[in-house]
Amino acid sequence: MSAVGIVAAAGSGSRLGADKPKALVELAGRPLVSWAVDTLLAGGVDEVVVAVPAAERDAFAAVLPGSVALVDGGATRTASVRAALSAAGPHADAVLVHDAARPLTPPDVVARVLAALAAGVPAVVPVLPVVDTTVVVDAAGTVTEAVPRAVLRRVQTPQGFDRAVLVAAYAALDDALVDALVDAAALTDDAAVVRAAGVPVTTVAGDERAAKVTVPHDLHLAALQATR
Known part of the structure; x- marks a missing residue:
């Protein structure tokens, strides 16, 4: 196989308080995107494509290997x-979509996703159990009910797909509809896209080190882990 x-790296760094795309913010002296690319390659993918802000293509090219393909996000x-x-090249029959904002994802997570795809599942995501009490609140912020944790999971990346399945799932969605649903937080990741097409999504074990960097505190915690 x-x-x-695919590394999604076209987002801004506004919530991180950065004056550059989030993926170019440094962690332990290296841009977040470099960590993400290295994780995918170390975990067993054969090629990497990074979606970047069009205006920052040169900046990304300067920090990534020449073998990495860049496209305008x-x-x-x-x-x-x-x-x-x-x-993506024509020969790949599986696709892994990874967030540049998850720089410390261990290659073992990538390997588990690839192993599930090799075993024949059409779609797979790494997950972790929910450990905090989780509740539903109304418009006023009042708790209306508690949600059982046993069936809840936190979804991470990379998310893996049979290529034909992912291509077909995207083709089934109209561009305008996709944008509208994304804005409404209905399609928050690629697993949601394939589920909307009726494709079952299985799970493998994630890793706490694959936490997402969103705000400055996240970057501080990642820096502590990266230097251990």
Whole structure:
């Protein structure tokens, strides 16, 4: 099985308080995107495509290996993944979509996703159990009910797909509809896209080190882990 890794790296660094794209923010002296690319390659993917802000293509090219393909990302994450999927080489029959904002994801997680795809599942995501009490609140912020934790999971990346399945799932969605749903938080990741097409998504074990860097505190915690 040949696999291509797609890195979604076209987002801004606004919530991180950065004056550059989040993926170019440094962690232990290296941009977040470099960590993400290295994780995919170490975990077993054969090629990597990175979706980047069009205006920052040169900056990304300067920090990534020449073997990594760069494509202009879109206005939404979904549009960026579509662009990267179209640019992937013709020989890959599996696709892993990874967030640049999860720099410390261990290669073992990538390997588990690839193993599940090799075993024949059409889609797979790494997950962790929910450990905090989780509740539902109304518009006023009042707790209305508690949600049982046993069936809840936190979804991470990389998310893996049979390539034909992912291509077909995106083709089944109209561009305008995709953007509208993304804005409404209905399609928050690629697993949601394939589930909308009726494809079952299985799970493998994630890793606490694959936490997402969103705000400055996250970057501080990641820096502590990266230097251990």
